[in-house]
Amino acid sequence: MRISLAVADAASFYCAMILLGMILLGSTRENSIAEEPVKGSQFCDRPCDxxxxxxxxxxxxxxxxxxxxxxxVEQNPHIHDPDDVYPGLVIKITSSRSRKMMMR
Structure with a gap:
C-alpha cells in the first residue's frame, strides 16, 4: 500500500511539474511574438486582404x-461577441468576389 502511494505521489508531482513547464513555455512564447502592436492604418493601401x-x-x-x-463572424471563431471588436484585432476576410472564384 505504501509503495503504491509513493508511486502515485511521485507521478502526480512529475505531472504537475510538466504542466507548470508547459504553462511557462506557452506564456513566454505569447509575450515574445510581437513587440509593437500592428495598427489598422498600416494597411490602408490594401484594406481588404x-x-x-x-x-x-x-x-x-x-x-x-x-x-x-x-x-x-462565421470565419473567425475567436470572435465570441460581434459587438466586442477593438483596434488591433486580426480577422480573416473572404470577399464575395474571392468566394465566387474559389467555387469555380
Whole structure:
C-alpha cells in the first residue's frame, strides 16, 4: 500500500511539474511574438486582404460593407461577441468576389 502511494505521489508531482513547464513555455512564447502592436492604418493601401487588422472606430458591419464579406463572424471563431471588436484585432476576410472564384 505504501509503495503504491509513493508511486502515485511521485507521478502526480512529475505531472504537475510538466504542466507548470508547459504553462511557462506557452506564456513566454505569447509575450515574445510581437513587440509593437500592428495598427489598422498600416494597411490602408490594401484594406481588404485575407488578413485584416481592425482600425480605430471600425465595427464588423463597416468592415463587412467595406470588404464585401457578410460572413466575418462565421470565419473567425475567436470572435465570441460581434459587438466586442477593438483596434488591433486580426480577422480573416473572404470577399464575395474571392468566394465566387474559389467555387469555380
Amino acid at each position: 485575407e488578413i485584416y487588422v481592425v482600425g480605430e472606430g471600425e465595427t464588423l458591419n463597416t468592415i463587412s460593407d467595406k470588404c464585401d464579406d457578410p460572413f466575418i
